[in-house]
Amino acid sequence: MTTAHWLFGDQLGPHFLTPGDDGPAHDAPVVIIEARSVFRRRRFHRAKAHLILSAMRHRAAELGDRASYIRSDTYREGLHEALGNSPVTVHHPTSHAALRLVRSLGTVTVLPARGFLVPQPDFTAWADGHGGRHLRQEDFYRWVRRGHHLLMDADAPAGGRWNHDHDNREPPPKDARTLDVPPPYRPREDAIDEEVRHDLDRWERSGDTSFVGNDGPRRFPATRREASAALRRFVEHRLAGFGPHEDAMLRADPVMSHSLLSSSLNLGLLHPAECVEKAEEAWRSGQAPINSVEGFVRQIAGWREYVWQLYWYFGDDYRHSNALGHRTPLPDWFLELDADAVTARCLATTLAQVRDTGW
Incomplete structure (x- = not known):
């Protein structure tokens, strides 16, 4: 059997x-x-x-x-x-x-774990080789790039540099309310979405389950087919403009040129390898500049992978380390996403966005 x-x-x-x-x-x-x-x-x-x-x-x-x-x-x-x-x-x-x-x-x-680029034993060996406590994301990122031959020209980084952040810190265009880029992929809801929403309503009415924030319509992929379409749209229509304004913010444009693929990766609908490989293909075919592609690859093969590995490497107590010694509880308005209780525009805007979109 x-x-x-x-x-x-x-x-x-x-x-x-x-x-x-x-x-x-x-x-x-x-x-x-x-x-x-x-x-x-x-x-x-x-x-x-x-x-x-x-x-x-x-x-x-x-x-x-x-x-x-x-x-x-x-x-x-x-x-x-x-x-x-x-x-x-x-x-x-x-x-x-x-x-x-x-x-x-x-x-x-x-x-063994799946859904990541580096097996946990390989990271443990790498981290132990660096003393265990003196770890740098940049060193890890370069190690992953070499090991998986990501954005490499023989033994050298593609484009001549490992890091293209210098080209990815442009402010938004002056007086712009939004970036002039194609919109991201958005899924269409179906009967399953309606059934889930009905069940969540019922759970809340019963009084034993409560949620925060608003729901609907669904903004992110829930199937492999939808996630693949979202990745394809980002690479073909949005990746080229991702890099320059990667760290910029506009009050009226919460999406900018970002991929919106995190949830698809974290649900396991996409594998990180296919994301970075498709991005590299776009650069090699001339569809996207190296700074945009390297910035996107760094987010997935660098930061996402690194944080996952550290979580397991340092063990369950890692989340209690509190290196900065903070002790003050979060205020109720933060926990309730009450944007109206805040006068600082940047924080009120962020709270409202998380409340209304979940992102």
Whole structure:
């Protein structure tokens, strides 16, 4: 009998079901568990809760009879309902809490992590070789570039420099309210989105689950097809202009030339390798300048990868390190995204944007 494979809600792309020595069997039945307790453990932005549940339910619909979609109060209860005491595999989760859970279940075999460029043992060896405490993102980024031959011309960085930040710090055009760039990809909602929103309304009415922020319409991809379309649109129509104003802000233009692909990467709908490879292809074919492409590659192969690796390298206590010694609790207006309670325009604008868009 083929061992079933468990997909978490951030493991929804095809690379989490690819068979091999570190993957599930090619015909493994799939279990997806929608655990209500996740949304009670900490307060979610309503749009984030909607996106995650929409993506999970869309993935189950795509997999059809191969998938068992279980709605339960906890993961433990859902897994027992789906499989009883039968064995199951799962790829390494993305949090210490989730890893402790799967290791406590007894019937779960944890497979290596997927969805990142660098295997955790490789990063550990790299970090240990640098003394463990004297780590620099720039050193890591160059190591990843060399190891994966990203934006490299033989042994030298493409364009003659590792870092093109100097060309990516332009202010917005004078008196401009928005950047004159093509709009980003936006998905169309369907019956699954409507069902999720109905369920969130019901949960809030019951009084045991509360959210913050506004929801709807869905702004980010919930399926592999949508995520691929979003990546394609960014590379073909927006990447060329990404770099120069990468660090700029306009009050009336929250999107600028940004890719809006973070949620698709973090749900597992896109793999970072395909994102950086498509960006490099755009540079080599003359469709985008090196500063824009290098800035985008740095965000994914540099910062995203680096933060993920540090989280595991330093262990569960890393989030409590508080190097700056801050002790003051966040004010209620921050937690409630109450933009009207703030007089500083920059902060009020940011709070309003997060409240209304989830981003």
